[in-house]
Amino acid sequence: MKAIPAATVHRMDRPHPCDVCFQSRFCLPIALPQDELGRMRDIMHNTMRIPKGERLFETGQPMDKVFSVHAGSFKSVVTSPDGRQQIVGFHVPGEMMGLEGFSTRVYMTDVVALEDSEACEIDVRALESSARELPTLQHQIHCLIGNRLARAQQDQFVLGSMQADERLARFLLDLSERYKARGLSPDEFVLRMSREEIGSYLGLKLETVSRLMSRFHQAGLIHVAQRQVKITDREGLAELLVPSER
Amino acid sequence: MKAIPAATVHRMDRPHPCDVCFQSRFCLPIALPQDELGRMRDIMHNTMRIPKGERLFETGQPMDKVFSVHAGSFKSVVTSPDGRQQIVGFHVPGEMMGLEGFSTRVYMTDVVALEDSEACEIDVRALESSARELPTLQHQIHCLIGNRLARAQQDQFVLGSMQADERLARFLLDLSERYKARGLSPDEFVLRMSREEIGSYLGLKLETVSRLMSRFHQAGLIHVAQRQVKITDREGLAELLVPSER
DNA sequence: CGTTGATTTGAATATCCTCAACGTGCGTGG
DNA sequence: CCACGCACGTTGAGGATATTCAAATCAACG
DSSP: OOOEEEEOOOOTTSOOTTGGGGSGGGSOSSOOOHHHHHHHHHHEEEEEEEOTTOEEEOTTSBOOEEEEEEESOEEEEEEOTTSOEEEEEEEOTTOEEOGGGGTTTBOOSEEEESSSEEEEEEEHHHHHHHHHHOHHHHHHHHHHHHHHHHHHHHHHHHHHHOOHHHHHHHHHHHHHHHHHHTTSOSSEEEOOSOHHHHHHHHTOOHHHHHHHHHHHHHTTSEEEETTEEEESOHHHHHHHTOGGGO | OOOEEEEOOOOTTSOOTTGGGGSGGGSOSSOOOHHHHHHHHHHEEEEEEEOTTOEEEOTTSBOOEEEEEEESOEEEEEEOTTSOEEEEEEEOTTOEEOGGGGTTTBOOSEEEESSSEEEEEEEHHHHHHHHHHOHHHHHHHHHHHHHHHHHHHHHHHHHHHOOHHHHHHHHHHHHHHHHHHTTSOSSEEEOOSOHHHHHHHHTOOHHHHHHHHHHHHHTTSEEEETTEEEESOHHHHHHTTOGGGO
């Protein structure tokens, strides 16, 4: 891993990019109190720069840290014993990575940067010992892992019950929502991942993704040029998710 | 919910059926110390009998409890806004249910008994407050949720990357393993769920499941009569999971 | 012994995949 | 600055896998 620490000192007088992970709007109806936020900063050891294509951690490594996305974006990849791979999630700023490692204290996925990115490193031992003193933090941790679980179950539904066009529509709307929640434009954004990566995540082949993108474009639902996407008919996209109305 | 409390008093001098959830072999390389086990029993409020087909909890209810399977088996069902449903997991004794509710403190699935079953009710507030004093318990909770997450990600891989026959083979081997881990016969067991339920979980139609069961039977991999299954060629089944060898 | 629900099996069909060819954008180096 | 190579993306035709529809069989149960 070519990760280089970018900064290790955090001042309390201005927001830390990773505070966001412990604040209300991405998780709980409770914001972490100021004093607990201070403690959190103590255990956010440092911020790593991860160049595009580099791994933050990989399957099988002892899981001693979790990471929050500080800037950029990442993918989580599971590898089966026979070497096949599938992307099980994309991560945008404010989201946590490595949580599935709580299972056996070994990471179960490879996490790779989709672009030059930054991740904040959080020591799990320190996190757990802080959580014993800070009830809100404890709550927040449960919430964060629970969130990932709820999301994974949603993804199970998508993969098991939805058709190709519904999957892609949901993917685009989901991405849009996550950007919106982080103050970015929900209607116009650049995909950080290839058609093949989208396909891997959605259980489709890259050609199918490409064809559907074109179809959505022609139907006037989106405007797409390479990785630049503009959602022009959100209603129309959302209707794809309700096949009974077709 | 017609759930009826079955027992509320637990004696320390014999194992409680739910101790298993907090013991090493299903989760951590650390067993919960005896004194912590005592505390755990205090917050396992009671054991509910859930008749076949009844719901233990449902989507949208405030999540104030988690449950461990005491006896019998359950399914977790997610429902999409348009009413489609998919099973995202089956639960056998010793496994936890309701963990995805940690996300928003609202259950995200319906959990339904596949047969007359018993579940142990654990108050989340009491669990969290105990966890603050009992580091091993805290660890165990993280492990339990992490486990569910890791499993959900595995399922994502199955649904997204595997073919129908691989999915069913994996399902049977997985079930076999889970029975084995609980001291039941790994080679011969009774499916507690219908073909349709298996299909729902695997993202297949019931006819496909049925056809594959017959095919496995004819290939001599399993012996199947209705819901009675006997694994006769474990190697053969496992080879299906490595398509390169076909 | 008939009814009901679950399962099996077959034939036709749809969806998505495979294979293949062709475009497009971008960086590199001449 | 342009030509080239390369990775990525698009599009088409044909094919494979799983679904749909339909009918027959089986098991459980009153």
